[in-house]
Amino acid sequence: MSMDVDVIRKDFPIFETPANGKPLTYLDSASSSQKPRQVIDRIVRFYETENANVHRGAYQLSEMATAAYEGAREACGRWIGSPSRNIIFTRGTTESINAVRFTWANQNVGAGDEVLVTEMEHHSNLIPWQLLTQEKGATLRHLPIDDEGLLRMDLLGEYITERTKLVALPLMSNVLGTINPVAEVAAAAHAAGAKVVVDAAQAAPHIKVDVAELDCDFLAYSSHKMCGPTGAGVLYGRIELLEEMPPFMGGGEMIREVWADRATWNEVPFKFEAGTMNIAQAVGMGAAVEYLEALGEDAIRDHEVRLTKYAMGRLEETGAIIYGPKDVSKRGGVVSFNLDDVHPHDLSTIVDQHGVCIRAGHHCAQPLMRRLGVPATARASFYVYNDERDVDVLIDAMAEAKGWFA
Amino acid sequence: MVRLSLEELYKEVILDHYRAPRNKGRLDPHDVALERNNPLCGDEIELFVKFAGDDVEGIAFEGKGCSISQASASMMTEKVQGLPAKDAQLVAESIKRMMAGEEEGDVETLGDLISLKGVVKYPVRIKCALLGWNTLLEALEEGGKTSS
Structure with missing residues (x-):
């Protein structure tokens, strides 16, 4: 089944509003996606007809809110091949990764231990591990990438040692687009007795993610990059780990019984959901999953592979330097590039005059920028509402920018 | 003042200095050298200042980044x-107020610099335009030359 972008675009009200007086060409979905009416309407309907706190009220309205919230948990689990019990709602990927830092990792990483990340981390999967290893007197190591932006799997044996307690890596790079062989890394990590945290923020909206296939211990992803609202995300955890782990934050709802000086914890996953959660946002995230399921994971991937191939070809014609794997089967629809003489910020401002939104900067990956030897890149990223016409608008706008600087 | 289009801003103001920057390079000897950047976008400036009494006798910069910075x-x-x-x-502070939209910009104080006002329309680029100026204010302070 192929995708009809004209039909899909009609689902997204944002395209009805011009950008700088031009039709919106939105090429920054890797940063945050646009939202379809189905998701927006679902959130409105929740507030208008089902709104109450969840898991608390002994009245029908609260039961309806709870059913909506738990239904969303089921959908978010289904999206990554997990039962809903393993799904903890968070504010987003960053909070999910930090939750692992303050629970499992806090208990299990000590002085002299090692945490392994990669050279392509988003800051959200780097800073928590810097803070943890600094606090614990542990060592943070970085698995190198090659010049094409692929992980140096040949070095994995050197970087995973008996001291490695945790391996944290992205399933898809937000700069290079690289799709990493996570299952292979997980096998090596597990053989050494280490646990694996997967940052799936960039992958979950675009490619099939299955926690059983990846064989990871934790996995984090966000709502707002996959057609859902901001303020919602998921932490998946292996059930035996979640059972053993201490709570993340303390407060209401995460408890079973409380005395003046101590408490016992609610069952998983509620043990990790302190206070009133972002209920409507979680419901919206569930609706986003349903929207994407209706389009079909395989159709989304096929569409993006085709579009990425087209974009890389057209960008190459402009003389731009493209970062990341050349082979589109090894990458997602995130294309970082530089056009000589035109700094990414200048490019971004100039193409914006044509209604084109691209990202310019370090993409929350400063160590990776240093590895690439550039202060910044421009980045175009694609989603279900983009097609070749968007790429053409970008290319034409880039030609103008090039002309100014020539 | 007629507002410049982006194209005019680039072609009439920015690109001339971007292509042929004045006082680009190290200045030795110097009294103050300061390196500053815009972490968000990676623009970098290293500013060298030499004072003669209370005057800015020499000033030069190294840097890389977008054309506006x-x-x-x-x-x-x-x-x-x-x-x-x-x-x-005074000039640096005046530029900062103009960029913050607090004042129109005084042609007598600023001269040609008034054209930088074109950047105000592009809020995310204002910090690019101010990187050098903020670094200058810090350099003057480090040189003990600022008055409040």
């Missing part, structure tokens, strides 16, 4: 070279 730094060095430090400070 580098052109603005070039324009800055051209403007404040040879000025009494307190006048350099």
Whole structure:
């Protein structure tokens, strides 16, 4: 089944509003996606007809809110091949990764231990591990990438040692687009007795993610990059780990019984959901999953592979330097590039005059920028509402920018 | 003042200084050297200042980044070279107020620099335009030349 972008675009009200007086060409979905009416309407309907706190009220309205919230948990689990019990709602990927830092990792990483990340981390999967290893007197190591932006799997044996307690890596790079062989890394990590945290923020909206296939211990992803609202995300955890782990934050709802000086914890996953959660946002995230399921994971991937191939070809014609794997089967629809003489910020401002939104900067990956030897890149990223016409608008706008600087 | 289109801003103001930056390079000897960047976008400036009494006798910069950050730094060095430090400070503060939208910009104080006002329309680029100027204010302070 192929995708009809004209039909899909009609689902997204944002395209009805011009950008700088031009039709919106939105090429920054890797940063945050646009939202379809189905998701927006679902959130409105929740507030208008089902709104109450969840898991608390002994009245029908609260039961309806709870059913909506738990239904969303089921959908978010289904999206990554997990039962809903393993799904903890968070504010987003960053909070999910930090939750692992303050629970499992806090208990299990000590002085002299090692945490392994990669050279392509988003800051959200780097800073928590810097803070943890600094606090614990542990060592943070970085698995190198090659010049094409692929992980140096040949070095994995050197970087995973008996001291490695945790391996944290992205399933898809937000700069290079690289799709990493996570299952292979997980096998090596597990053989050494280490646990694996997967940052799936960039992958979950675009490619099939299955926690059983990846064989990871934790996995984090966000709502707002996959057609859902901001303020919602998921932490998946292996059930035996979640059972053993201490709570993340303390407060209401995460408890079973409380005395003046101590408490016992609610069952998983509620043990990790302190206070009133972002209920409507979680419901919206569930609706986003349903929207994407209706389009079909395989159709989304096929569409993006085709579009990425087209974009890389057209960008190459402009003389731009493209970062990341050349082979589109090894990458997602995130294309970082530089056009000589035109700094990414200048490019971004100039193409914006044509209604084109691209990202310019370090993409929350400063160590990776240093590895690439550039202060910044421009980045175009694609989603279900983009097609070749968007790429053409970008290319034409880039030609103008090039002309100014020539 | 007629507002410049982006194309006019680039072609008539920015690109001249970007392509042929004035006072680009190290300045040795110097009294103050300061390296500053915009962490969000990676623009970098290293500013060198040499004082003669209370005057900015020499000023130069190294840097890389977007055209607005580098052109603005070039324009800055051209403007404040040879000025009494307190006048350099006045110009820098005036530019900052203009960029913050707090004042229209005084042609007498700013001269050609008034054209930088075109950047105000592009809020995310304002910090690019101010990188050199903020670094100058810090350099004047480090040199003990600022007055409040």
